[in-house]
Amino acid sequence: MSTETPAKKELAAIKGTKDILPGEVEIWQKVEAEAKRLFELYGYRELRAPIIEPTELFERGTGQTTDIVTKEMYTFTDKGGRSNTLRPEYTPSVARAIIEHRLDLQPEPMRYYYIGPMFRYDKPQKGRYRQFHQIDIEVFNEKDPAIDAEIIEMAGALLKKLGVEGTETLVNSVGCRVCRPAYSRDLRAHAERVREQLCPDCQRKIAANPLRIFDCKVESCREQARRFPRIMDYLCPECGEHFDKVRSYLDLYKVNYRVEPNLVRGLDYYTKTTFEVVSRGLGAQNSLLGGGRYDDMMRDFGGPDICGIGFAMGMERLISILDIQPEKKKVLYFAYMEEEGKKKAVELARFFRQNGVECLVEFGYKSLKNQFGRANKLGAAWVCVVGEDEIRKRLYKLKDMTAGTQTEGRPEDLLKIIRGK
RNA sequence: GUGGGUGUAGCUCAAUUGGUUAGAGCAUCGGACUGUGGAUCCGAAGGUUGGGGGUUCAAGUCCCCUCACUCACCCCA
Structure with a gap:
């Protein structure tokens, strides 16, 4: 608006975005190369979807009630009056591509990986940017719990390959449409009964996201949370059996993990297995990768009734804890x-x-x-x-x-x- | 969106209670050195002290606003 604004300011990269310059970019190339090589060893193929998608894709896929959709999307109206959005996550795009190209009718396994930028209008801080990059894995039409364990093992293999240490793998089940409603209802009711003992933040969470009360840092809330009902006691036979098998396959793969009953991922679509790898040295944003199963998404999109599972790894976070020297060029x-x-x-x-x-x-x-x-x-x-x-x-x-x-x-x-x- | 911290040269940092023309190291460029690098010496360039307003004889320094960065909350990769 003002022509007197200094050029320095005008030319700066916009908030929450940054340049990856020569010297650092070699590390990115190395990580990308290692990831691709490893994923291909597990039979995954790259699937490159557009960076912009119809806004509705995320409203329906990511979920109307999520923070991502309600306040973090880069949305704009194009010249044809359509609402487009810079993708805040990758999973809905893959689901869309499968439906659009009927990839479910092809003989190839639906195992995909992708590495690229995502966009969320968040307030930037350590390990969180408005344009950030994810290494993304999606598997469709594999409902066997063995695949849950396999992708967790694969994530661990990549971290190990890159020399990442000091991580912990957390696993949980969030149930499904059969068993979760009862749990949510009971949890909410339980929290409501002790409303007065909870901090203002948690009082708000009762309605919005009662599972979040579990990781409040206020002592009185922690005290109350210990007596809250646990999802494990509510899992339907199918979900319970699934989770048991995931655990036994994790043991088979010799994956070190911890069951974290309070692990809840911020996306609406997860069912059954959820998991996360956290790392020391990442500050408050300690989640290095997160993912889970989403068995209803495709059907919700009006596509074939096939299940899905995947994870996303944050590249900025990953690279910030890596200690690798790029090879010197001759x-x-x-x-x-x-x-x-x-x-x-x-x-x-x-x-x-x-x-x-x-x-x-x-x-x-x-x-x-x-x-x-x-x-x-x-x-x-x-x-x-x-x-x-x-x-x-x-x-x-x-x-x-x-x-x-x-x-x-x-x-x-x-x-x-x-x-x- | 809310709160804290920090903004001085490309980078890392100085500048006494507010007091002369804002300095240094590293980096850059030039020279000493016209067919052979690293070292040394000399020199140059580089700043509206993030921006705007205020207080004052005088502001890098104090006050207000704003912007950016950063950390945390929320949430997430």
């Missing part, structure tokens, strides 16, 4: 003299690149000393000198910047030296 830097040298350097770089060597030719010619200085500063592994003598003899100098040694030879000879390194 670069061949060209130092040349005069126009003739520059052209020859370009030509040589083409040869080396075709043979898989990363080359850097910078075009602001200065002194050789200056170019060596640049190469040193950039951490180049080698410098190839292209000057008058070299061009005349067709023998080029190659200096090993670490050892400080220099040899001379034809491009093919130099390539052998570089490869032998």
Whole structure:
């Protein structure tokens, strides 16, 4: 609105978003590569859905009553008057894609993974951003409890592969449409009876989300919560048996986990199994990944009656606790003299690149000393000198910047030296 | 949305009770050094002290507003 606003401010990345710059981006690439490799080992395939979806997809999928839908969505009206939303989570998009393309009629297993940005209009803090990235896993049409255990094991395998330590795996069952209503009713009634002993926050939660009272930090609330009914006592035979089997498969997979009866995920659609991996060192937002089963979503969308299960891992959170050094790149830097040298350097770089060597030719010619200085500063592994003598003899100098040694030879000879390194 | 903390050069930080022209290290660029890097020395550039208003002879410093970052609540990955 004001033209006097300083450019610095105008040009800043918007709140809750950030640039991932060279130097850090290599870590992201590494994590992405490891995740993809691992997921493919379990038979998962990448499914890339759009970043924007009809708003209704999340209203119906994520749930009308969730915080995500009621106050955190980036929603806008397009030129055709349609309401679109930058996806706040990925699961509804996959469900939509399956229905739209009838993937349930294909012979391939419906096991999908995806890595990409999600958007939630939250107030940013440690481990929470408005644009953040998730590694997402979805499996459809596998109702056997073995798959519940398998994806938990797979999540653990990825964390282990990346060297993540100090995590704890929490598992719970939230029941289904048969058994949960009775539990919710009893829990609410129970909380209502002791309303006066609860903090104002929890009094509000009685109506909104009574399960949340379990993790209040106020002592009086904790005291009361200990006497609240437990979901485990309400599970219907089907859910109870399912949960028992999940646990026995987790044991089979040798997964270390803890049953956390108060674990409730913030999305409406979960049924039966829910789980979460938390990590020390993440501050208040200690959930590294969370997921669960959602057996009713597809039917609710008017699609085939097939179940689903999945999890989402927060990449920013994951990377913030990783301690990995990106591999140092081996670069061949060209130092040349005069126009003739520059052209020859370009030509040589083409040869080396075709043979898989990363080359850097910078075009602001200065002194050789200056170019060596640049190469040193950039951490180049080698410098190839292209000057008058070299061009005349067709023998080029190659200096090993670490050892400080220099040899001379034809491009093919130099390539052998570089490869032998 | 609510609350706390912090905003000085690209980065990390100085600047006495409010008192001269806001400094230093690192990084950048140039030079010493015209076919060979790292070291050293010299020099340059870099700031509306986040922005706006107020108090004052005088504000980086005090007050108010605002913005950003950050931590926490709520909630979530």
